[in-house]
Amino acid sequence: MDFMKKSLLCAARPLVAGLALALLLAGGVGSVYGGGKSQAGGTPRADNTLRVSLNRSVKTLDPLYLDSTAADNVIGQLGDTLVRNNKGRSDFFPDLATDWTISEDGKTYVFNLRKGVLYHPGKFQNGRELAPADVVYCLNRAKGYFSNYLYMLGEVEVTGPYQVTCHLNVPDANFLYNLTSTTNTIFPPEEQEGWGQDFATHFIGTGPYILESHIPDQKSTMVRNEKYWGTKANIERVEYYIISDTAQRVNALRTGEIDVDLNVVGETIQTVKDNSSLTLYQNPAFRVNLIGFNTRAKGPLSDPRVRKALIQATDYDTLAKGVFRYNEGTVQKLPLPNNSWGYDKALEALVPAYNPTAAKALLAEAGYPNGFKVTINYVGTGNAERAVTILQALWKDALNVELVPVTTEQAVYMEILQTGSFELQAGSQGCTSDPATSLGYFFSTDKIGGNYNPWGYSNPAIDAKIALAVAIPDRTKRIQLYHEILEQVVPENVGIFYANEKLTWGVTNRVKNVEQWAAILDVTKGIQGEPGYINLSIAN
Structure with a gap:
């Protein structure tokens, strides 16, 4: 998110993340998880994998129970919402909805859905097309949860083969913005119902990356979605590592074991500034x-x-x-x-x-x-x-x-x-x-x-x-x-x-086209040439 997040969050030190940290100290990110060799001294890796550190555990990838910006960053690559924010959070771009209209009284929103959007293949469906009934299911499920971002939403209905209409109880200027929350990520209902509680580690969405594995407290890996509805991602794989210790995160960044630290804080800010191989992003x-x-x-x-x-x-x-x-x-x-x-x-x-x-x-x-x-x-x-x-x-x-x-x-x-x-x-x-x-x-x-x-x-x-x-x-x-x-x-x-x-990220110079719009680092989003397009790349 960085949307209004469902917790009043500070830098955390999950106890279970100690395992990942201990392994990192023993041999580096690559040697721990088999994703490539650790490169002491910051030698660039010759691969097309983006490695990102997170400061806290990602317990679940079920949109309803996301509880941190760390979780938002992971699911943000796997799924999409109806609309997206612009950089200044003052306007909206199409995402799964190509366009929308608002009634004069501000209580009815009609969304036209993008055609040909395919889900990632899963256990309970084989990569079928997004349907308006899925949107109805997901938004109804999100209503009333304790964060209550859709507090204004009354009825949601299918009004066409690629159309959904939302009826608000009262006019609310927040509605479009709240739809951008990762809580409102759209997924196939049969996957959530089929997996039950295990959906937390088997999320299926429509995003530019497909979940390969999710190990709470340790690591999440994903691979490029070759059937993504937008422009295909430049980067083939994305790996997220839980490293709760601030100094260890920046050291892994400095040595090239990770490419992005999304939580640069304290004196490590100066460490990043002083390193010519790194770039500090701050807004x-x-x-x-x-x-x-x-x-x-x-x-x-x-x-x-x-x-x-x-x-x-x-x-x-x-x-x-x-x-x-x-x-x-x-x-x-x-x-x-x-x-x-x-x-x-x-x-x-x-x-x-x-x-x-x-x-x-x-x-x-x-x-x-x-x-x-x-x-x-x-x-x-x-x-x-x-x-x-x-x-x-x-x-x-x-x-x-x-x-x-x-x-x-x-x-x-x-x-x-x-x-x-x-x-x-x-x-x-x-x-x-x-x-x-x-x-x-x-x-x-x-x-x-x-x-x-x-x-x-x-x-x-x-x-x-x-x-x-x-x-x-x-x-x-x-x-x-x-x-x-x-x-x-x-x-x-x-x-x-x-x-x-302020958002403060440390990024190795091998990563190109970084956009710091919000707390989520978008690796790939949208269609080239259209507003809101983002597509990171790696220079080896």
Whole structure:
């Protein structure tokens, strides 16, 4: 995705990925998995295989249960959605749908499907043609899942031999964007029903690559789809390796054992910059790094004065620059990406200013003159861990608040966000340039019980404004509404939205035509000569 991802994700260290890492240390990517010999010293490999490192385990390839950008990158090569985003996420390209029309009331979308699109051969079908009934099945299956990207979708129906019509319950400017989520990847229903739970490792799609094998926690391999509906991929094979350790990823990149590191962080950014055989790709990611307060939790955080005091005791510059020490993120203060068209720096004045003295007085007024102890949950290490370490010092010094870190496995982390069984959480949330995907999700009652509104914010008046803001086409009026929403919700102090992350990739110079549009590295997409066409190649 990098779409709004179904988890508030930070760099992770899956325990099971230790096997792959240990094997890598012992003999290199190639010698471990038989994909070619390790090339010490960065000697280029004379093959047509792209090797990519991922920082976390890919547990499943079932679109409904994708839980990370790592998983999105794998399935993004195997399957397609109805539409795709452009680079700035402000417009859409055809994918499985060649064109579409929208009714005047904004509630009916008619999609004309591409003819002659074939599925990869599988156990329960032999590479048949994509049918509109498949789209109906997949979108209906995706409705109501906890991320709830299709919350606005009512009925989906087949209206022609190559046509599907979607009826929305209400007009919603997010609908096309949400269709681009990998959650809405189209697949043959008989494969999902036939495999059952094992579909997680036997995904069948329409994409430019066919899954050869998927070993959770270790490796995913795929081969070129010779019957892809678009322009045939230049690269024959793609292999993804789970390498959770930051230093080991960049070392494998430096030695030529992998070609792409999609998670270059910290001091390894400088390592990539300093290596003439590597290229650093870096662009704003529409990903808000945050500290979330559970307003429903019993204890201090249920008091808005306590939440305000914690914010007053937080120096946003210190926090953002301490987390992103190598310019891989920019400081901000509002609950939407600072490169969103709805962001107004003047409204940062709504956020309580850094004032430790005032914070201490307010905490005493709330009944905690001697501070208190509170836990914070997060996944793994990296950005979240650095944020927690910085806050531990700031809050202890100013308020005598003891912040107790609790590192959590990803599946458990998602569960506590859904159930609200936490006090504070540290992570990040992917959004888009449209405030509907940040403000509209962070403060929507409908999103309680998911990962977008784990703080439990609910206000019928705000819900009404959120609904109105996505239902009108006029951007000027939408901006006005979103600013009104900010003026009301920011003083509620549900969290610290301190930075907008950058996408940071390291790529060997043998890989050509790289496009950094979003968190997914597209190896091949589309038809040559048409908008949105991407086709990487390898120079040996």
